[in-house]
Amino acid sequence: MAAPMPTPTASAIPRTIQCTRRDTRLKYGIAMNCEIRSRAVAVSSSLSANGVRWDLSDLEPDAEQARREWDELLARARDFAERRRGTVGSSGPQGLRDLLDELDQLAQDVARVHFYATAREHTDATDPETNDLATLARDRGADLESMLLFVELEWLALDDVEAGALLEAAELEPYVHRLRVAREEKPYILSEGEEQALNARRPAISAWESLHGRELATLTVEFDRGDGPEPHTIDRLLSYVHHHDRELRLAALDVLYEMLESVADVQAACYDAIVGDRLSLDRLRGIPDTMWPTNQRNELDGAVVEAMMAAVEAHYALGRRWFVRKAEVLGLDRLQLADQYAPVGSDRRVEWTEAVGMVEDSLSDFEPRLGEIFRTCLERGHVDAEPRPGKVGGAYCNSVSKTVLPYVLLNYTDQLRDVVTLAHEFGHAVHGTLALERQTYRSYHTGIALAEVPSTFAQLLAVERLIDQEEDPSTRVMLLADRAEGAMASIFRQTMMARFEARAYAARSEGKALTRDRLAEMWIEENVRYYADSIELPEGYRLGWSYIPHFIHVRFYTYAYAFAHLAAFSLLARYREDPERFAPGYLEFLASGASRSPHDLLAPLGVDLRDPQTWALAFAEFDRCIGEAEEGVAAL
Template identity: 25%
Template sequence: MKSLLGVLFMLMLLFNQNVYTAEGPDRTREDIPEKYKWNLNDLYQDKQAWKDAKTRLTKRIDDFKQFEGKLAESADVLYECLELNTEVIKKYYRLSSYASRLYHQDNRESEPQAMQQSISQLGTKLSAALSFIDPEILAMDKATIKRFLETKPELKTYEHYLQDLQRQKDHTLSKKEEKIISEAGIMSGAASDIYGIFKNADMPRPTIEDKEGQQIRLDDSNYALYRASSDRNMRIKVFDEFFGAYKDFERTFGTQLFSQIKKNMFYKNVRKYDSCLQSALDRNNIPTSVYTGLIDNVNKHLPTLHRYLELRKQMLGVDELHYYDMYPSLVKEVDLSYEVAEAQQLIKNALQTLGDQYVATLDQAFNNRWIDMFPTTGKRSGAYSDGSAYDVHPYILMNYNGQYEDVSTLAHELGHTMHSYFSNKNQHFANAHYPIFLAEVASITNEALLIDHVLDDIDDPETRLSILGSQLETFRTTLFRQTQFAEFELKIHKQAEKGEALTGQKFTDIYLDILKKYYGHELNVTVIDDLYGIEWAYIPHFYYNFYVFQYATSLCAATAVSEKILQEGDSMRQRYINDFLSAGGSDYAIPLLKNIGVDMTANEPFELAMKRMNEIMDEIEAILAERQ
């Protein structure tokens, strides 16, 4: 499907950014035992086989021409075209997966890079060749689609896709108007492009001196590093200099962000939506009440965040907690280390609660070389799971270093992998891709189950504090901070919709108000210095069009899922595997979650997350009380 290509590119954008460490580890791929390297032969025997497959696929592109302008003629024509579409895109993903895996395992080789480039050219050609399909189906009336579905039962496979297109009908315009809207696309990225280039390349950055007298250029990545300094004076300097630099360009940043909002207003207006929020969420059929409900819930539960902040203040031993005190670690790092075999066993034990079938599939991933485990020279940094090779199996890229964080990351990526594996196995290709709203549910569920299991075995209070503390920080940054961003995003769009002109100063005022509310400035929980109201200018996500709230909703959904699995046992485990992991994108995100008892339109998932957060704090307080 054309829309599936879109989903893939979005995922690539967010999770597959090409980040390579400047100085790689000393080991090369030859130093790593086979069993810890992914087996790309499952995709193609060799590069030649890949090239041949690509040549064959390229020849198929012209086959689409016979269908152009004819989809409404009969159910047979429509079905044949969609089948061809499925076959071609499925093969395209497999080709693309091979090129990406090769490139990511060693970016110093020129051939994989060339392969990737040629694949992306093929993707562009393919998009163009398929671009008639969605509009032609949209132009058909609902009665025709209904009749086609009745006369051609095989078309049922595509029912969700067809009905989803029909659903968007009210917001689709005439052919001529659609043409103009698509032409406007060349202007739509301007604000975001200018923001990116200015911030990442041209903006002057301050320099500070570290303890050893070294000069540090305070760009975004050094800020992320030095804001966690245990030296408070250093942190103050870092915050003041860093945000001071942003403040110097408040007007410029304000104009950029307002331009972005105006872009969203344009699409909302021409597509006849009531609000920018509705226009953004309608693409995935998420009700706006899920978004506003999250904001309401978080506001109601700010005292839970404040409880954490009081705890942070106590553990840091400061009289007054400031915004620059958020990042230093509360406890000293503990040395937990795990060999790969130990990590695998630990993960299997932790996820045994999901049943034998799940664990047997984990074994397949471990034993059949789905995973590229260790960092090597030229390898992409970070970690990801890629389930795009539909009839092969998912692949995981890791940079495993033996820390607890790495074990947790492996469990996280395995969550994605199992979601892809079960969906690909049980759904037709057209319905296999799970909606983006659900993308992080299976992965965070695994992290939660792992923590629960690990804590069962650890008695040492310092180690427990370290694990609990980092889990707590996840709640602050994923649930509260992302919702704080979501609230800001909604507010600035609402102001613009009312016809208000927004400037940098105005953005700062709005942001500062929300920041002070979240951190309890008036209640003397945290002191928020006015300068930090410019933080909005540093956050790139405000150019993602109402995206960030999904980090928070995923955490709530995953907390609810893991709680229910631990409490309800067998019945929930079966529903989770059969009705969620195996369901792919056969329905919209909200009903898919509702099927397994997680209702994102109700308060329950959020309250379970708050319950978990409070339990963690109960235990931390108990450990601290014991210490004294």
């Protein structure tokens, strides 16, 4: 077979995109025929988080050492496979425990070296050494997975009687839940040779994912927000939808959609390739439902997920009610999309040091240990908050291993809602830290739906604190409105995205290509189901699907946000009822990781996922938030 063609790095491809605007004089925006270049530039010297960047030395000292470690990891994996192959079902409970402990340590070392490459790729996408290292990580990761695949396959090959006897052994208690869940995949697993062949083509799919992210991360535009042109990333343009100046909001979205025009065909091609690959694998394995892989990883029954999403859609009118009221407050006949998150009341700038203090206090007041984790991560340089070209948008947390504290990435733009993002990501960080202290590496990480519950709960705690302590009545109204709108974004918009994905997968399974126009049509139709006539959607918003990374990395990821926000609403209501009684049980929930099912983990806290009334109670809390926002704007 021919050797694969090397993938050019972003920095090797000079890219200039022409961007035009209508011939009118604007207060904000860009000049006609401006150039958008993908070279690395400073975003703004005025942002307070400038210089807040990751220190990756807890992962690796440099790329050369990372390359050496990949070689060492491959050697360890080969040795492990030679010694352990054929012993999963024959070595007894203690032998299997020893095998899993050794595999657990190997997996942590792989995660550390792999995240070093990912972290560099996500913060400096145009650096040639970084791109080479990311390519190596994808290739070596696939090699290692193929070498170690036999463990899972041998476990699944055991008959139910043999497996059941091992699951009853005390020696395997730390792993028993994950082992039990893994056997749910047994009907869909292929032979070892077939599974290895499928793993071997994974780097090619990862390259599509990297291309999608790199196209967005390297895209900048000279945009004038009123005080002179400055280079803007997508994230910085999106931050203006929260600005008080309507003309700036409209101009920023106008420019954003023009930027997306230049990459929409590439983004559609990436998504088409990734969805097509996933559907091909589903057919090979005999998986009947495109949502099953995500539901299974989340340990949620499909009926529970569908009941939750149907309940969300049944409450879309809550969002529309607020949008109509907000239009009245803003003096508009109807909101445009750029007005959806326009501040009601008075916003204020929050510099990075103030945000750090707010989040630390919020976590420490709930439990001092949580504040300690937050402070230590900051002191060790495990937070990257500076927005800059070449850095991925959005925010995330990676809990690397039992010996390395989590790393948090966000793009801090000095707004109050950025404080909420910081709290959200550290909800993940404290969850990961406490779970890794007690659980094995294999058993600490929950599915994405449950993983979003602690982060959303931490976010809600921070917002409640901000509201309670805010002295300015107008700013307090802004916080009330922002809390309601944040919930709408997490619950309503993320469910809408999941429905969009379902349509995309259905179309692709029928042999229809996911072109930019087909995706745009489905995107607008699903948005209209949510917004109806409460918000006017601009023509450019047809490309709103093209910058959503969740579609690329994990199918149907977005419903996890709706699930988590509704679950967190229920938890917050119970916390308010009796804080002292709630806190110990919640800490136990965090430390339990993925040692039990989501149902069993949430039940002691009063959330029954199998009871449809659970969603009704959560929406009552949601309605309370919207009602408080409505009362707030009425008092302005």
